[in-house]
Amino acid sequence: MDEGIFQAYEKEIQALEEEIRLLTEQYEDMRQESTFFSDEEILKAMKSLQGETEGETKEHESLSDLKAQLESLERDLSFLMEFTGIHFTSHSKKTVEKTPNKTVRKHRLAGRCHSLPFQLEFQLLEMQKDEKVSAVVSDLSIIMDSREDSNVSKFVSRSLSTYAEWHEHRRHTFLHFKAKYPDIVTLPEGLLGDFIILRSPKVPGFELMIVWKIHLDEEGTTTPVLDLLPKVPEQVLEQRMRRVESIPGSFRSALRLFGIEATLENLIHVLGSGQ
Template structure:
C-alpha cells in the first residue's frame, strides 16, 4: 500500500505541475486534450478496478505519461504523516495533520531534491491545506539563472511554480541548443560555439572581412512570477576603421534592429537572415 500511495502522490504532483504545459512551441491544445481524456478515463476506471496489481500498473502507466509530458522524472519519494492535537468545541472540531514529503528526481539534465511540509486543517465544513516549509536542493549546474529562482520559490513556498518554471526553463535550454547546433552544422565556416553545444552565445564571423564578428547572446530569464522568457541580444565586434567608414551608423543601430527583427520574424528566421547575409557577402 505504501508503493500505491507513493505512486498516487507522484501522479498528483505531476498533474498539477503540467497545468500550463507543453513547451511554448509545442502543440498545447493537443496535449491538454490528451491530459483531459486521461483524467476522464481515470474517473471511469477507478470503481471497477478491483485488482491491486492492475491498479498499480495503471498508475505506473499514468506516471510514465505525465513524466513524458512534463520532462519531470521522480525517482524517490517518501511521506510521513503526523496527526497534531485536535481542537474540540461544542459547535465544531478541528483536526490538523502534518505531512512531511521528500522526493528526488530530474528534469532532463537538471537534478533536484525537495523537502516540504503540508499542513491539512479539517473541520465539519471544509478541508484546507498549505505548504508550511519548502527546501530545494539542486545539483550544481552552469545555469546561474536557477539559483535566484530556487531561492524565490523557497521563500514563497510555491512548489508548483517551481515545477512549471523548471520545465519551461529546461525546454528553452534544449531549444537554444538545437537551434545553435543547426546553424553550426549549416554554416560551419561562419558560426562558432565557444562553449560547445550548450553555449549561451553564438559567434558569427565574416569570412571576407577580418575582425568583423557578430555575437548573439541568448539568455533564459525567469521573472518574479516564475514566467520563463528568452532574451536575445546582438553584440558587434568591428575594426575601428570600419566604424569610421560607417557614416550611416548601421553598425551602431544593429542591436536595436536585431531586437526589432526578432519581434517580426521570430528567433530562427532572424538568426537565419543574419548568418545568411554574411555568407552572401562572402559569395559576392
Template sequence: MEASWEELRALEAEVAALRRARSRAPWGDALGAGHQLRSEEGNSSENLKNHIGQLESELAFLSKLTGINITKCSKYTEEITSAEMKEAGIKKVLQKHRLSGHCHMIRFELEFQILEIQNKENSSSVITDLNIIEPTNYPELSEFVSSVEERRDLVLFFQTLHFFVECFEHRMRTFKHFKEKYPGTVHLYEGTSGSSMGIRSTKQPGFECLIVWMIQIDERGKVWPALDLLPQVPEQALELDKNRIIETAPLSFRSLLGVLGIQGTLESLITVFGLPAHA
C-alpha cells in the first residue's frame, strides 16, 4: 500500500506538469515557427495528450484504490539566494503547496513547504512545515493530526486518513444496521456518525447498556476499533446481583468481541435484552 501513495503523488505531479506544458505549446506556433516545426509540434502535442490521458487513468485507479481525491492544488516557488551560496554552487528553492480534497466522506485541507537544496554533487528535499487545516471536527483524529504536523509526515497523514475513514464508515454502517433492525431497542443519541449506541431492555424497565465505540490511532498511524460496554441499571438491581454479573459485564463483553467479532457480539447482546429482530 505504501508504494501506492508514492505513485499517487508522483502521478499527480506529472499530470500537472504535462498540463502546464500542453497549455504553453500553442505559443510556439504564434512565434512564427516553420511548417515542419509546427508539424512536429502537432505530433508532439498529440503524443502529449495521449500520455496525459494514460496518466489520468492511472491516477483515477490509484484514487479509487486509496480513496484520496485531490480537488484543488496550488504551488508557489521561491528561490533563496545569497552571494555565499552562488560562490559555493548551492541553490535553494522553497516550494509552498496548498492541497484540498476528500477521502470518501471526510474532507481535508492542508499547507506544506518543501525546501530543495542542490549543489554540484547532489540534491535533496525536505518538508519544512506542515499545517493541516481540516479535518477539525473529528476528535479521534485531533491528537494524531497534531503529532503528524510536528513530525511533518505528509505520507503518514494520508495513509492514516484512509484507514481511519474505513473504520469510521464501518462504525456508521453497523450502527445504522442495528438501528433499522431493532428500532425500539437501539438508540443512537449522536446519530449514526457518533461513537455510542444505547441498548434498552423492554422487558426490564430501567435496564440499559451503552456501547462506546472509539477509533484508536497510535503514533505510527495504526488504526483499530476499541469498544467498551457501560451497564446502566437501577441501584436495587446492583444490590441483588450477588454473582457480580453486572460488574463483570464489561470484561465479558470484551472477551466476547474476541470470539464473535463486533457484529456478532452486538447481535447477541441485543438478543439477551429480549427483543426479536423485526422483519
C-alpha cells in the first residue's frame, strides 16, 4: 500500500478516535448532572406531571361531552329526515381558496326528497378574525333530474332563485341603513333577521319596528311583505294618539308610491328630526 494513503487513513482514524473520546466525555458529564436535582426542580416536575394528568382527564371529559352532543345531533337529524322526507346520500367538497384567515369551499350534496332525487350545491366562506369564526353560504342552487319531472326542476330553481335574490336585497338594505344611520338603526337579530328597529334620538322610548318578511305562495311566487309596528311612550301616545295610529297605514301607502328604500330613508329622516 502506498505510504501516503496509509498515513491519510491513520490520520482519519485518529480524528475519529478523538471525536469518540470527546463525545464520551460529554455523555458522562450529562449523565452525572442529570442524576442530581434540587428540591425546587423536583417540585416543579411533580406539578408539571400533575397538570398533564389533569389535562388528560379534562380532555377525556371533553371528548365524552362531544360524543354526547354528536349523538344528540344525529338523533335530531334522523328526526328531521323522517319528518321532511329528505335524505342525504352523499357529500363532497372542494377547496377553492385558502388563506390564513379565509377558506372558500364548494360543497355538493346528493339526496332524495321522498322519491325525487336532487343535488344541492353551495359555496361556504369561512372567515377567522381573532378567535372567532364566521361562515357565509353563497351560490346556492338545487339541481333535479330532468328525466323525473322538468316542471318540478323549473319550479324549484325559479322559486329558490327569486327567494334568494329578495333575501340578499333585504340584507344589503339593512346593512346600508345600519352603516348610514348607526345612532338610529339597530339590528337585534343581525343582518339575517327579518326586522330592524328605528329609535328616535329626540324622543326617548319611541321606536318603530320595520318587519320585512319574504312570502312564498303555493305557486312559487315570491313577494316581499313589509309592515310597521310602533312602540310609543305613554306621554307621547296621549298627546299624539291620532298621528301614532296613522303611522302604519301611511307607511304602507308610502311603500306603494316610493318603494322600500325611499320609504325607509324618509322615515328615518322624520324620526331623526323628532317630528
